[in-house]
Amino acid sequence: MTRLARDPLYRRHRFTAAVIAYAVWLYFRFPLSLRMVEDMLAARGVIVSHQTVRLWAEKFGRHFANDIHKRSAGRLGDIWHLDEVVITIAGKKNWLWRAVDQHGFVLDVLAQSRRNAKAAKRLMRKLLKGQRRSPCVMITDKLRSYGAAKREIMPGVEYRSHMGLNNPAENSHQPIRRRERIMKRFKPVQQLQRFVSIHDPIANLFQIPRHDISSANHRELRGAAMQMWSEIAHLQVA
Structure with a gap:
């Protein structure tokens, strides 16, 4: 044989x-x-x-x-929905920033300790590098940090700030919330970043x-x- x-x-x-x-x-x-x-x-x-x-x-x-x-890379949708959700680790608030396209496919994720314009800029720079192009439209919730970051990083992109339009990004947090309960919370923030950066591309494949x-x-x-x-x-x- x-x-x-x-x-x-x-x-x-x-x-x-x-x-x-x-x-x-x-x-x-x-x-x-x-x-x-x-x-x-x-x-x-x-x-x-x-x-x-x-x-x-x-x-x-x-x-x-x-x-x-x-x-x-470069093949996903051209409408980007950005959102952030709080993840508590060892009693401290951290923020999981996420971008998805109009079809719900995750573009990128970034775990950060801040929820401000600097953190929003880091996400946008990471998105541009990973997607190799700018979106046609960017949609976020009412957090003002997005607008400030967008004006500096992608000034020519159409921007909409509206809670009701951002459901794709908000819904995309649900699998990580379920996993958070199964794992009885994430431990270090590095573990969170490692997990989501592997989980989300695989989830995209089977979406x-x-x-x-x-x-x-x-x-x-x-x-x-x-x-x-x-x-x-x-x-x-x-």
Whole structure:
């Protein structure tokens, strides 16, 4: 029997690419704790510790998220919704700044300790660098820091400040809120930034609309997402 060559990405790992990629997919695709993923793997006969799952999530999740981000750069929507939400860590308020497009795909996230114009500028600069273009329209809530930052960073972009128009950004915080409860709060702010910067690109890949499309189209889109995941995770052997 011919033994398949091991992909360099998984070299020196005891478990196969399929097992590792499945664990990473479970952890970032669903609101599961590390111990929940450990139990789900054990039910399939794969005995690993939750610490191992954490290491896989950080190493391989980062690789997968970076690949997804490269593939989507410059291809997402041109209407940017910006919003921020408070995340309490060790009794101290931190702010998770987020930008999504008009379809709800996350453009970028940035955890910061401040909620002011300087913090808004950092997010906008990060967005321009990552998306490689300016938006046609920027929409935010009533926080004045956005307007001040936008005038300096993107003066020519159309700007709307309206609570009712910013639902895509506000709704995009919900998965992180659910994960925050599962994890019994994030610990250091660096952990929050690491998690969301991996979680959100993977969530983008599997974001499939459930309204206004047929069941057949939904299955096709889900199949395409899983096919791309297989490519990103190097699960296909030539």
